[in-house]
Amino acid sequence: VRTKDSTYEVHLGENILQSFCERNTEEFDKADQIVVITDENVWGLHQHYFDKNFAFDYKIHLVPNGESCKTFDSYFDVQTFLLQENCSRNSILLALGGGAVGDLTGFVASTFMRGIPFIQIPTTILAHDSAVGGKTAINHPNGKNMIGAFYQPKEVLYDFHFLQTLPKSEVRSGLAEVIKHALISDVKWSNEFLQLESIDAIQKEELLIWLEKGIRVKANIVELDEKEKSYRKYLNFGHTYGHAIEASIGYGKITHGEAVMIGMIPALMLSEIHGEVKSGYAHDIFQLANKLEYNLQHVLNCTFEQLATFMLKDKKTTNGELHFALLKHIGDPFIQVVSMDEVKKCDDQLRKWIK
Numbered sequence: 001v002r003t004k005d006s007t008y009e010v011h012l013g014e015n016i017l018q019s020f021c022e023r024n025t026e027e028f029d030k031a032d033q034i035v036v037i038t039d040e041n042v043w044g045l046h047q048h049y050f051d052k053n054f055a056f057d058y059k060i061h062l063v064p065n066g067e068s069c070k071t072f073d074s075y076f077d078v079q080t081f082l083l084q085e086n087c088s089r090n091s092i093l094l095a096l097g098g099g100a101v102g103d104l105t106g107f108v109a110s111t112f113m114r115g116i117p118f119i120q121i122p123t124t125i126l127a128h129d130s131a132v133g134g135k136t137a138i139n140h141p142n143g144k145n146m147i148g149a150f151y152q153p154k155e156v157l158y159d160f161h162f163l164q165t166l167p168k169s170e171v172r173s174g175l176a177e178v179i180k181h182a183l184i185s186d187v188k189w190s191n192e193f194l195q196l197e198s199i200d201a202i203q204k205e206e207l208l209i210w211l212e213k214g215i216r217v218k219a220n221i222v223e224l225d226e227k228e229k230s231y232r233k234y235l236n237f238g239h240t241y242g243h244a245i246e247a248s249i250g251y252g253k254i255t256h257g258e259a260v261m262i263g264m265i266p267a268l269m270l271s272e273i274h275g276e277v278k279s280g281y282a283h284d285i286f287q288l289a290n291k292l293e294y295n296l297q298h299v300l301n302c303t304f305e306q307l308a309t310f311m312l313k314d315k316k317t318t319n320g321e322l323h324f325a326l327l328k329h330i331g332d333p334f335i336q337v338v339s340m341d342e343v344k345k346c347d348d349q350l351r352k353w354i355k
């Protein structure tokens with residue numbers, strides 16, 4: 001991944017922690033401290049594999065599981081730990097976990113002593129997205145990801161070994177971002193998903209190919225627009241309505257990916273209107289979401305008024321105008337200003353389909 005100020009590699013494969021150590025021996029030998037930041041779930045499941053394959057001395061700092069680590073308290077605790085361990089600018093942080101651990105660790109790395117190197121070691125499917133691109137953040141009680149920085153990792157090590165222990169709900173969540181990467185980049189690849197009958201029917205080899213493709217889509221867009229001035233907005237496909245669902249239901253009560261999958265349905269309806277996406281594609285994706293058992297009932301648990309309030313608060317809303325990432329054709333995104341009335345019509349339609 002090449003950005004203005006940095007270039008880094010993304011390595012993918014199964015059981016590649018050992019070769020990662022061999023490749024980085026010089027760097028790790030030079031570091032005065034290596035600190036692994038991970039959550040309790042991941043560490044419980046993977047400490048053995050990590051210790052067996054990681055060849056250097058390290059300090060470990062555990063944070064609460066999942067989203068609950070993206071708080072000011074956790075951020076402060078990590079900084080305190082680093083100071084107590086006499087970390088310096090010659091220390092390296094390893095973010096071992098899902099998107100939450102990656103976002104927290106990246107933000108800590110961007111601010112500890114004005115910036116120290118960190119390496120992303122994603123352990124979820126969703127984190128194929130979050131580990132690449134350098135967006136780091138913690139949450140504020142007034143809004144998710146409100147406090148953060150653009151700060152790129154030194155390397156991304158995506159060892160598929162970790163994915164084996166993912167519960168089905170997290171596979172489902174991560175898959176939504178993979179499907180998003182397909183929809184914004186490649187019609188043929190997108191249509192492959194329509195054939196899918198269930199989460200269990202996904203072949204491992206197939207998933208690994210999708211993850212590599214998804215990372216390439218993300219990396220290409222980040223290279224064009226690291227700071228989200230233009231092209232990077234395309235990655236918000238499904239997220240305007242999706243974030244509103246996530247915020248209305250409550251973070252942690254619905255996975256990010258499940259909300260994004262729901263959000264892509266109205267985004268496709270709008271793409272049929274404002275773009276030239278063939279009529280019926282939104283319904284095809286709705287049916288796919290049903291087959292893969294995304295919980296679409298969540299929509300019925302929010303009122304449109306609630307969703308509208310959150311959509312207006314979205315970081316991407318300017319002067320009350322909703323800026324939706326839509327598709328001209330499948331694989332070909334653009335940004336469109338959409339009125340709340342139009343979104344309401346799509347929301348009505350979606351509710352009818354769900355009932």
Ligand code: NAD
Nearest residue numbers: 041065066067098099100101123124126130135162165166
């Ligand atoms: P997560 O980090 O919250 O992990 C989900 C759950 O899975 C947690 O309970 C975690 O403990 C567990 N887990 C992680 N790896 C596991 C494994 N290998 N086996 C079993 N359990 C495991 O969630 P996520 O879905 O990976 O990421 C969501 C976060 O990512 C959100 O905070 C979101 O804001 C952020 N995000 C960031 C970006 C970005 O560009 N920075 C992009 C998308 C999402």
Ligand code: ZN
Nearest residue numbers: 177239256260
């Ligand atoms: Zn997302």
